[in-house]
């Protein structure tokens with residue numbers, strides 16, 4: 001769908017930059033004067049502020065220009081369905097905001113672009129033509145502007161840009177001593193030219209995958225491959241390049257990467273001209289889980305084939321920190337085998353239910369209150385004058401079961417297991433143990 005809309009709306013990305021390397025190479029060619037100044041804007045909470053209906057209207061207008069009415073209508077209808085699926089649940093409640101596109105949805109980026117490029121088209125051409133602003137570029141929600149301070153001041157730009165749309169709030173950053181940080185670049189005015197350096201956020205920890213950890217070497221070196229590639233691709237002068245190479249080696253050292261290995265990688269990447277990014281048509285990728293380097297005994301078989309190997313690791317942080325989906329209340333909404341414990345003698349009754357546990361507990365309680373020994377549990381409480389309790393105090397889900405045919409045999413298995421552990425109320429003790437269940441005894445009960 002994203003692809004189709006992208007094709008139909010034909011966004012021209014006129015004021016966009018695809019990455020910092022392209023931006024840097026563009027910037028160093030610019031001629032500036034000493035009245036030129038740099039500012040950047042950061043769009044606040046872009047995704048959550050996109051007005052849905054308005055953006056659909058923008059998309060519709062664009063599409064109508066290049067497509068027949070029927071196609072436009074059908075695609076807009078689908079787009080509406082997608083964008084209105086922006087509900088989410090939080091603490092068992094469901095919310096649906098009136099604006100905003102879903103974070104992480106594959107279509108959100110395009111929708112944001114549709115919205116922003118619409119306003120760039122309306123407003124930017126005029127300002128750029130008036131030559132008050134010399135340069136404008138945007139990367140997603142970050143904007144870089146070079147303006148002529150002899151013709152306009154930053155305050156006016158700020159006021160103007162913030163008045164374009166009530167959903168667009170932009171935060172301005174001014175240059176400091178002729179320098180501004182934008183994306184991963186530090187851009188500095190030096191007479192009538194701009195100079196580029198690599199910018200690392202003060203919060204950057206410089207932590208990469210530790211070289212001593214159990215990861216495939218490809219993963220461990222990926223960060224360094226990226227750093228070294230960027231170092232060569234950016235138009236850095238010799239001293240800045242040297243400084244960056246020192247930084248890369250220091251980061252490597254802190255993460256136990258052998259310096260020799262980095263030097264080898266650097267040499268190899270220097271010799272290699274930047275490879276074309278288009279993939280070979282007959283390449284197939286296969287993913288293997290990397291438990292230890294021994295996996296290469298298998299993957300090396302494909303070395304001279306058109307099958308490319310990628311690795312994933314099994315022990316992820318997500319696996320450790322992910323909260324358990326099951327919350328304590330929801331067990332009572334399930335059907336299956338349950339246990340009811342007597343508050344006085346601590347012995348238990350095992351039951352099965354096709355409905356949820358909550359409803360079944362209410363029934364047992366009603367039997368007891370009505371002096372009706374219809375279940376073995378009610379009989380036990382009534383005969384012995386033992387104490388019964390609330391659902392939370394006495395009822396436990398032993399096994400959730402949806403398949404009806406499994407209810408009875410599973411119940412029997414649990415009755416026998418509890419009986420074997422001397423945990424069952426005498427009113428429920430089975431006549432004869434079923435030998436079929438002997439090998440199945442549940443150890444943790």
Ligand SMILES: [Zn+2]
Pocket residue numbers: 342343344345346347380384386387
């Ligand atoms: Zn009891």
